[in-house]
Amino acid sequence: MSLKLSWNKILTYLYLLTISTLILMPIWWVFSTSLRLPIESYSLPPKWFPTDFRWENYYEVLFSYYLEQEGIFLGTRFTANVPFLHMLRNSFIVTFSTCLGQVFFCSFAGYAFARLEFPAKKTLFWIIMATMMVPLQVTIIPVYILITKIGLGDSLTGLILPAIPSAFGAFLMRQYYLRIPSEMEEAAIIDGASQWKIFWKIYFPLGTPGMVVLGILCFNFHWNEFFRPLIFLSTDFNFTVPLGIVMLRDFKMTGSVSVVFAGIIFSIIPALVIYMFGQKHLIEGMLTGSVKG
Amino acid sequence: MITIRSLRKEKARLGLLFLAPIMSGILIFTAGPILFSLLLSFFYWDIFKPMKFAGLANYQWLFEDEVAGAAFKNTILFAVATVVTQNILGFTLALSVRNILNKYFRFFFRSVFFLPLLMSGATISVFMAYMFNTDFGVVNYYLSLIGISQIAWLTSTQVALITTVIIYVWQHIGFAFILFLGAFSTMPQEVLDAAKVDGAKGLKKIWHIYLPLVSPTLFFASVIGFIHAVQVFDQPYILTRGGPGDSNRTAVMLIYDVAFQDLEFGYGSAIAFALFLIIFAATLIQFWAQKKWVFYE
Numbered sequence: 384m385s386l387k388l389s390w391n392k393i394l395t396y397l398y399l400l401t402i403s404t405l406i407l408m409p410i411w412w413v414f415s416t417s418l419r420l421p422i423e424s425y426s427l428p429p430k431w432f433p434t435d436f437r438w439e440n441y442y443e444v445l446f447s448y449y450l451e452q453e454g455i456f457l458g459t460r461f462t463a464n465v466p467f468l469h470m471l472r473n474s475f476i477v478t479f480s481t482c483l484g485q486v487f488f489c490s491f492a493g494y495a496f497a498r499l500e501f502p503a504k505k506t507l508f509w510i511i512m513a514t515m516m517v518p519l520q521v522t523i524i525p526v527y528i529l530i531t532k533i534g535l536g537d538s539l540t541g542l543i544l545p546a547i548p549s550a551f552g553a554f555l556m557r558q559y560y561l562r563i564p565s566e567m568e569e570a571a572i573i574d575g576a577s578q579w580k581i582f583w584k585i586y587f588p589l590g591t592p593g594m595v596v597l598g599i600l601c602f603n604f605h606w607n608e609f610f611r612p613l614i615f616l617s618t619d620f621n622f623t624v625p626l627g628i629v630m631l632r633d634f635k636m637t638g639s640v641s642v643v644f645a646g647i648i649f650s651i652i653p654a655l656v657i658y659m660f661g662q663k664h665l666i667e668g669m670l671t672g673s674v675k676g
Numbered sequence: 677m678i679t680i681r682s683l684r685k686e687k688a689r690l691g692l693l694f695l696a697p698i699m700s701g702i703l704i705f706t707a708g709p710i711l712f713s714l715l716l717s718f719f720y721w722d723i724f725k726p727m728k729f730a731g732l733a734n735y736q737w738l739f740e741d742e743v744a745g746a747a748f749k750n751t752i753l754f755a756v757a758t759v760v761t762q763n764i765l766g767f768t769l770a771l772s773v774r775n776i777l778n779k780y781f782r783f784f785f786r787s788v789f790f791l792p793l794l795m796s797g798a799t800i801s802v803f804m805a806y807m808f809n810t811d812f813g814v815v816n817y818y819l820s821l822i823g824i825s826q827i828a829w830l831t832s833t834q835v836a837l838i839t840t841v842i843i844y845v846w847q848h849i850g851f852a853f854i855l856f857l858g859a860f861s862t863m864p865q866e867v868l869d870a871a872k873v874d875g876a877k878g879l880k881k882i883w884h885i886y887l888p889l890v891s892p893t894l895f896f897a898s899v900i901g902f903i904h905a906v907q908v909f910d911q912p913y914i915l916t917r918g919g920p921g922d923s924n925r926t927a928v929m930l931i932y933d934v935a936f937q938d939l940e941f942g943y944g945s946a947i948a949f950a951l952f953l954i955i956f957a958a959t960l961i962q963f964w965a966q967k968k969w970v971f972y973e
Contacts, residue, residue, distance in 0.1 A: 395772045402769060403788045406846065410791070412814060413803045429814045492698035499691030500684065507699060514706040516959055518907050520928050521948045524716065524935050525709035528723065548701025572683065578690045607796030609910045610928070614936050625798035629914055632802050640806060647799050654794040662787065665794075666854055 410651075413644045417441070421639030440645040444631070464634045467646060469620050470627035474606060477542050477623060482601040484547035486594045493556025494582055494590070498568070515550040519610065527614055537617045546605065552597050555668070559593030560586060596668040599661040606653060624650045717945035727942075734946035744947065746922040747930040750837055751951075754926060755905035757841045758848070759898050765845070766852025766897065771886065773853075774860050786857070790850040797847060797910035804843045805830065805915050830916050833923035840911050840924055848904075852897045859893035860886070892966070899962040903955050927951045 411431065417440055418433035419426075448466045495501070496508055526545050527536075535541030563586060571581045609625045616622055619630065628650055631643045658665070717735070720728040738744050773785050792800065807814045808829035816826050829839040863886075871885045887894070909928040912918055918925035918933075927947065935944025 392775075395775050399769065399772050399776070399785050402765070402849070403785060406788055406792060406849070409803065409807060409846075412807070425812050427812065427814075427817050429817065488697045488701070491694035495691040495694035499687045499694065501688040501691035501695075504691070507695065510707065511698075511702060514702055514710070516956065517706065517710055518903075518948075518952060518955055520907065520931050521713055521945075521952050522706055522709035523931075524941050524944055524948065525712040526705055527936070528941070529704075529709070545701075545705040548698045548705055550702060550706065553698050578683075578686045582690070582694075603794055607794075607798070609796060609798040610932075614932070625796045625910075628799050628802050632805075644803065647803055650799050651795055654796075658791070658794050662790065666790070 413647055417641050417644035417648050419639075419641045421641065425640060437641065440639070440641045441648070444642050444646045444649070464619075465627055465631050465646075466620055467627055467631075467649075470622050470624050471649065473539055473621060474624040477539050477612075478602055478605045480539075480543045481546045481605050482598050484543070485549050485552045485601050486598050488547060489549055489552030489556045489597060490587060490590055490594060492553035493558075493593070494560050494586060496553065496557040497560035498565075498582075498586065499578070511550045511553055515554065523611070523614060530615065536615065537621055539621060542612060542615050542623075546611075549601075552601070555597050556590065556593050559590050559596075563589050592664075595661065596664045599657055599664050600668045602657055603654065603665065713945045713948060716942050717949050719942045721941045722939040723941065724939075730942055734943045735950075737943060738946055738950055743922055743925065744930060747925045747927050748950070750923070750925060751906050751908070751927040752954075754837060754841060754844075754908060755902050757838075758844050758905045759901045761841065761845045762848055762852045762901055763894060763897055765849050766854075766856050767890075767894070769849070769853050770856035770860055771882065773857060786854075789853045792847045793850045795847070797844075798914055800847055801843065801911045801914035804846075808839055808843075831920055833920050836916050836920060836924040837912075840908075840915060843915070844905070844908065844911055848901070852901065855893050855897045856890060859890040863889050895965055896962070899958050902958050906951065906954055906958075 412429060415431060415433045418436050418438065419430075419440075420435050420437055423430075423435070444465075444467050446468070448464070449468065492511075496504070530536055530541040530545065535544065567585050568581055571585060576584070607625060608623070612623045612626050616626065619627075622630065628643070628646050631646050635643055716727075718730055718732070720730045720733075769785075769789060773782055776782050776785070806812075808816075810816060810826055810828050810831060813829070815829065819825075819827065828835060830836055867885065867889065871881060876885055907928055908926050909932065912924045912926050913929055913932070916924045918929050928951070931944050931947050931951070934940050934947060
């Protein structure tokens, strides 16, 4: 009995370790390759530990575009086609504006659905729920035409604006506001507080956990987003990081893969930071409404 | 003096005010476009020339177009393959992690399985393409060590879609895993105790106790996983641009090519609606089955 049990345990650990290794190895390989010399970046058998620690790869992917404008040439040169700093900045702008907008406006909408009574509430709620089911691909053509017609084509605003009214976000916030007990509201009414004050002073602050969950999910989605930026943006100065990574790869030709991987590491870092602080919230959000991609 | 009536009025006013931004946004950027897209699917349009009524021609073409046929076949195959693999991995991994008593190990494994979900499909595809390179790739190097000759992971029409499945599953393991882990943690203790008394063990226990208990989750994970997977774009686009041939072309790639490369917005919308119908059907099945055959306590 005890022998069989321990075998069970060994197999369990073996299985978990195998899958973990398969997940971690590629990421580790990307990191250690990002620190290699250009000449060694393709070496086989693969080296699993960085030997050269060429941090210049990171420097090169960030600055070579700008330095070449000044007449300073770095390393493998192909990165001189990719204004990567711009792309990092763009990604931050798009992600933060979208998420801030979502958190704010979805709190309003979620509160209205959870706590307020108004005409056609049920109908409006079902319209929102129904749009949640429709995939992005169905609306992308009209939205692309729309933002082009109003002069927002190839701009960050054109990427941000349509992403703010999130049906999923409104639904998520509604769930959070429903959880908050209504006794406080009753007490506040007796004290003569206005409805706005009740929201702003009592419920809005209490909705913070929901906002954190929504914010993190939103960050994760828009930081990594590829499909919409690919369609909406056409000038490289307006590109976001995922487009930049693909652009780096396309320009690489015979250059160093290490530099491309340095760019990849830059794109992963913000996600990692969010991950360390918000893993719990992220899991919670995914469990609450695993509807969004 | 507060009256019920004035309170109700105030609530209604604030409610409509609060809803206005999101609601108008959804009307402009989601609901409106859905209707416009539906309309567009019955027209020929390339933005430059005026719209021309096409009747059902776009939908008819969808059935005759061989590229579209291949794309939808690939999409369904891809979705089914990823859903099955993800669920098997997610279920077994969650079961294994559940058996581990050490808190820190549990946290470690959970974090690892979850990690790739935070990275972008685009970025993952870029470095995976290097790993799966036929001649210089790490994967083929290790396979050659155990005597498997070079596989053309991304350049063979037979293998490209499978490679995409592998890469997609690698990224999404954590999703099903987390769902199952949640389901296991809410299993009713009485049932588990009863099973113990009855002497249920090993595979039998998994098959007759665990699996039925988490069947709603299994179903939910399958449908949501399916809905996500039929919308795949980043991976096949970056890995092979849909090739070789059409072997890695998916429905969304088709929309991208037709609408944004060839500027056939009408046909593009028709393809988008065909995809939507598939997703809609999956959603309906989910709603229906939730009530029907899935076990609830």
